[in-house]
Amino acid sequence: MRWFRLICCGLAVVSSISYAQSTPKVNADSLVGKNFTDRVSAYVALRKSAQSKVNPQKPTNSADTLDSRDKLLTQELKAARQGAKQGEMFTPEAVVLFRKLVASSFNSSDGAKVRASLRHAEPVSKFALKINEDYPSTVPVQSMPPSVLMNLPQLPKEVEYRIVGRDLILLDVGTNLVVDIAPNVVPSS
Amino acid sequence: MRAGRYLQGVVLAILVALSVGQPVRLSGFRGGSSAVPQAQTASQGPEVRLPLQDKSVRFAVIGDSGTGEAAQFEVARQMELYRQKVKFDTVLMLGDNLYGGDSPRDYQRKFEEPYKALLDAGVKFYASLGNHDSANERFYKPFNMNGQRYYSFKLGNATIFALDSTYMDSTQLSWLTKQLEAANTPWKICFFHHPLYSDGKFHGSDLDLRTQLTPVFKKEGVGLVLSGHEHVYERILPKDDTYYFVLGNSGQLRYHNVRSSSDTVVAFDTDRAFMLVEIVNSTLNFQVISRDGRTVDAGSLELLAKPMPEPKDPQASN
Numbered sequence: 001m002r003w004f005r006l007i008c009c010g011l012a013v014v015s016s017i018s019y020a021q022s023t024p025k026v027n028a029d030s031l032v033g034k035n036f037t038d039r040v041s042a043y044v045a046l047r048k049s050a051q052s053k054v055n056p057q058k059p060t061n062s063a064d065t066l067d068s069r070d071k072l073l074t075q076e077l078k079a080a081r082q083g084a085k086q087g088e089m090f091t092p093e094a095v096v097l098f099r100k101l102v103a104s105s106f107n108s109s110d111g112a113k114v115r116a117s118l119r120h121a122e123p124v125s126k127f128a129l130k131i132n133e134d135y136p137s138t139v140p141v142q143s144m145p146p147s148v149l150m151n152l153p154q155l156p157k158e159v160e161y162r163i164v165g166r167d168l169i170l171l172d173v174g175t176n177l178v179v180d181i182a183p184n185v186v187p188s189s
Numbered sequence: 190m191r192a193g194r195y196l197q198g199v200v201l202a203i204l205v206a207l208s209v210g211q212p213v214r215l216s217g218f219r220g221g222s223s224a225v226p227q228a229q230t231a232s233q234g235p236e237v238r239l240p241l242q243d244k245s246v247r248f249a250v251i252g253d254s255g256t257g258e259a260a261q262f263e264v265a266r267q268m269e270l271y272r273q274k275v276k277f278d279t280v281l282m283l284g285d286n287l288y289g290g291d292s293p294r295d296y297q298r299k300f301e302e303p304y305k306a307l308l309d310a311g312v313k314f315y316a317s318l319g320n321h322d323s324a325n326e327r328f329y330k331p332f333n334m335n336g337q338r339y340y341s342f343k344l345g346n347a348t349i350f351a352l353d354s355t356y357m358d359s360t361q362l363s364w365l366t367k368q369l370e371a372a373n374t375p376w377k378i379c380f381f382h383h384p385l386y387s388d389g390k391f392h393g394s395d396l397d398l399r400t401q402l403t404p405v406f407k408k409e410g411v412g413l414v415l416s417g418h419e420h421v422y423e424r425i426l427p428k429d430d431t432y433y434f435v436l437g438n439s440g441q442l443r444y445h446n447v448r449s450s451s452d453t454v455v456a457f458d459t460d461r462a463f464m465l466v467e468i469v470n471s472t473l474n475f476q477v478i479s480r481d482g483r484t485v486d487a488g489s490l491e492l493l494a495k496p497m498p499e500p501k502d503p504q505a506s507n
Binding site: 117147 | 289290291296297320325329330331336355356357383393399400
């Protein structure tokens, strides 16, 4: 009887060890992705707080009103993120993840179409961009290949991804402030 | 004399080509404006080649318009001349509505001033965003975007969808699919900046966007797609029963920039242009007019596209 108990206990230990070993490891990429979307959510919360101090954009006949509302929000956002540094959204781990995600679009069966779309969509050469500063209104935005977009973590409507050279930037929609930059995310060829 | 004969030959060749559906590259005629097939000259005033039937749907189309330069104003003047005859009250804008910035001065110089006569006449403009546009344009009431980057509206027997082709994410794509499914008009028309089919040498077709959109267009029966981006005019052979037009030369122009292919029905790349559309039941009549009032393309197209029937649920019959 004693032996029987010992064998049962031993079997239980072995089975629990083997269960633990067979439990799927928490996906490291999804943790990095979750961390990125949490950071973006925190940015959007900050943006909403800045927005609450100024009149929100709403349809108007006046280009002057549009412009002044935009300038006020830009000012508030810049102040709220004073001293913001590259990597606050795209942490080093997130940059690695985004390189992987973009590369998977480029290496997919539709990769050639994605590359062609990028080439045909008026590619923007790399130019100096600063965090928490304006994306110049005179420079067109590169349209995002849909296959790439659909492979990246979804964003709230307040921010969007854009490609500049080989970098992926996170842009505030409307104010056109550069929220963050992930360098060399787009494959070189 | 020799030139006259050459001209006759060229016009004849074009007419024959048109009648058999072969590509015609109007841009190839470098001899000057007289070589473009047309029935009238600018001095004779607008010659409308639309049926102008009662209760038809009429609208104009412009693309890549917002330069603020003289050519944009000249196109706008032609639009007003034609409006007085055609009585269209809607204009679709295919993106790049304001080049070089979105300051109040840009809105004035590149939209309010050139189209003043049309705006004063109560014409409504509906804009889509191009790669040169600021997302803030969606809050500018005269663009009728109602704060949205993509939206739809009904015009007679057509439902019209303005899309943001600079950012076609899964949210926009699923919105489009649902809205197209819900649209109960025979004509479903999509307009957006980047062309799915183009023989323009500078940009060409957006292949990735095409991969995402054409299955939806086919399934939901989109009859007409209008795009800009290439600074030329192109009429493309129908694809999966959808008609495709490129009109990106209402302000900008990329001279001699079309490399015609078997997909090209008509191309025009030697001047600016705008387009008029009149829908009468299942017939879409169109006329494309150059900056100096010449008709560079015109015709009637029958609605081909129909929504595909839902696949039968095998469980339902059990």
